[in-house]
Amino acid sequence: MEFLGVEGESEKLKAIFLPSITKSHLVPLVDIARIFAMHGVDVTIITTPANIAIFQSSIDRDASRGSSIRTHPVKLLHVAGVPEGVETINFSVAGDIAIKLLEALGKTLQTQFPQLFHQFKPDFIVSDMFHTWSVDAAAEFGIPRLIYVGSTFFAHCVMDSLERFEPHKKVDSEDQSFLIPGLPYNLEMTSSQIPERFKTPTDYSYVMKRVKESEKRSYGSLFKSFYAFEGPYEELYKTIMGTKSWNVGPISSWVNQDASDKSARGHGKEVEEGWLSWLDSKQKGSVVYVCFGSMKNNFSGTQIAEIAHGLEDCGHDFMWVVGEIDEGQSRALVEEFEKRVEASKKGYLIWGWAPQLRILEHPAVGGMVTHCGMNTVMETVDAGLPMVTWPLYAEQFFNERLLVDVLKIAVAVGAKECKDWADFGNEIVGREKITKAIGLLMGGGEECEEVRRRVKALSEEAKKAIQIGGSSYNNLKDVIQEMKSLKLEKLNSKVEEPVA
Numbered sequence: 347m348e349f350l351g352v353e354g355e356s357e358k359l360k361a362i363f364l365p366s367i368t369k370s371h372l373v374p375l376v377d378i379a380r381i382f383a384m385h386g387v388d389v390t391i392i393t394t395p396a397n398i399a400i401f402q403s404s405i406d407r408d409a410s411r412g413s414s415i416r417t418h419p420v421k422l423l424h425v426a427g428v429p430e431g432v433e434t435i436n437f438s439v440a441g442d443i444a445i446k447l448l449e450a451l452g453k454t455l456q457t458q459f460p461q462l463f464h465q466f467k468p469d470f471i472v473s474d475m476f477h478t479w480s481v482d483a484a485a486e487f488g489i490p491r492l493i494y495v496g497s498t499f500f501a502h503c504v505m506d507s508l509e510r511f512e513p514h515k516k517v518d519s520e521d522q523s524f525l526i527p528g529l530p531y532n533l534e535m536t537s538s539q540i541p542e543r544f545k546t547p548t549d550y551s552y553v554m555k556r557v558k559e560s561e562k563r564s565y566g567s568l569f570k571s572f573y574a575f576e577g578p579y580e581e582l583y584k585t586i587m588g589t590k591s592w593n594v595g596p597i598s599s600w601v602n603q604d605a606s607d608k609s610a611r612g613h614g615k616e617v618e619e620g621w622l623s624w625l626d627s628k629q630k631g632s633v634v635y636v637c638f639g640s641m642k643n644n645f646s647g648t649q650i651a652e653i654a655h656g657l658e659d660c661g662h663d664f665m666w667v668v669g670e671i672d673e674g675q676s677r678a679l680v681e682e683f684e685k686r687v688e689a690s691k692k693g694y695l696i697w698g699w700a701p702q703l704r705i706l707e708h709p710a711v712g713g714m715v716t717h718c719g720m721n722t723v724m725e726t727v728d729a730g731l732p733m734v735t736w737p738l739y740a741e742q743f744f745n746e747r748l749l750v751d752v753l754k755i756a757v758a759v760g761a762k763e764c765k766d767w768a769d770f771g772n773e774i775v776g777r778e779k780i781t782k783a784i785g786l787l788m789g790g791g792e793e794c795e796e797v798r799r800r801v802k803a804l805s806e807e808a809k810k811a812i813q814i815g816g817s818s819y820n821n822l823k824d825v826i827q828e829m830k831s832l833k834l835e836k837l838n839s840k841v842e843e844p845v846a
């Protein structure tokens with residue numbers, strides 16, 4: 347990891363960062379903010395107290411090491427329909443409340459923006475894609491707005507193709523496959539694998555339409571992967587959008603260097619370390635790690651039981667992040683299962699939040715079963731681990747195509763239905779499919795070795811990308827340089843203004 351150097355206070359470039367309130371958007375944007383600060387930018391991250399609590403310890407550590415970075419809390423305005431005290435979107439917040447919560451945060455920040463602008467005097471802002479209002483606010487105050495759009499160039503190219511050509515409307519049934527037009531690689535999907543909003547307009551379709559419009563009017567977009575991961579799609583996206591964008595990842599390993607940073611990431615406090623001694627007792631590459639992201643708690647009881655049986659039958663050691671399972675979801679069955687696998691030493695269950703970055707870098711871990719959330723995918727690729735893909739919702743089925751068909755670093759479990767993130771519906775992936783996919787991944791056959799070799803090579807590229815001269819390092823340097831030039835232009839134009 348290399349830094350771009352720190353400047354004197356007077357010419358310091360100042361930025362405010364406005365993250366959103368799902369962990370999958372909050373965590374990476376905070377990481378990006380920290381990278382900017384490590385490279386000499388003065389950074390203020392503004393959000394609500396409960397969200398700040400998730401990452402404050404990392405900010406304090408960065409500040410104590412010389413980064414000019416801080417948080418600034420804002421009190422969430424009350425919006426009808428959002429229960430008092432709810433500030434973060436998680437598995438227990440229903441979809442309609444989530445949209446209202448996004449509105450509430452947007453309203454809060456928008457209302458306070460003039461005062462925040464005068465207090466922090468930013469030269470530019472970086473906002474999460476959901477703060478669409480901020481493109482106009484930035485324009486009003488004469489500063490550039492960079493947008494963090496989440497996901498990958500690849501997924502955005504697929505989404506653009508679906509919106510533009512609507513291939514899913516030209517098939518006879520939900521499970522008939524179609525080609526996604528206009529991509530550098532022939533990719534097929536079924537209509538059942540794409541999010542509902544592409545088929546029938548929903549509230550979320552309108553939200554995403556506004557996001558895209560605001561992206562087009564922004565100074566540029568920031569992405570969190572790296573060139574070797576999806577270069578052709580980066581080029582394509584730039585052509586499609588006609589806007590500037592910079593890929594600055596993989597961000598998590600760029601900033602989260604300490605064990606304590608890694609352990610507390612996305613959670614606010616370190617998780618107790620029973621998981622570590624269990625992994626320490628295992629042989630190199632022998633454990634499959636299973637985690638379905640921050641919304642993992644929406645599986646039905648039947649599906650949870652199938653996962654348990656699949657893991658027990660697969661013949662490999664496993665670590666499964668079960669999250670918070672309630673009685674209705676077969677908690678008793680999972681507790682029983684836990685006792686059994688603890689006794690046989692075959693498995694370890696994590697209830698609640700897992701220190702994922704630390705688990706992925708442990709030598710005992712040999713592969714991961716993932717829902718294809720893009721943060722997890724990036725972290726797993728960075729760690730050089732192959733994956734079993736089990737997409738659930740949002741753009742995860744698109745990511746699966748990139749991992750399985752294009753990059754060939756993963757084995758698909760065979761999930762067929764794109765779900766609502768707040769309700770995983772009725773599809774059940776049976777234990778046989780789970781056992782088979784894990785067997786292929788961990789079994790050590792010829793095909794599996796090829797997959798491992800490819801993902802290791804990509805992991806090397808990921809590490810090079812953030813070193814001096816690497817693609818992401820250069821992109822970061824470029825975007826910071828552009829922000830500096832814009833600041834200078836502005837200063838010069840003020841100096842040249844005629845005196846009235």
Ligand code: UDP
Binds near residue numbers: 373639698
């Ligand atoms: N994560 C974690 N522990 C958990 C669950 C998730 O550290 O128990 C982190 C994971 O490392 C990733 C993020 O939370 O950085 C989840 O984002 P992702 O895009 O993978 O999935 P999403 O939550 O959007 O479904």
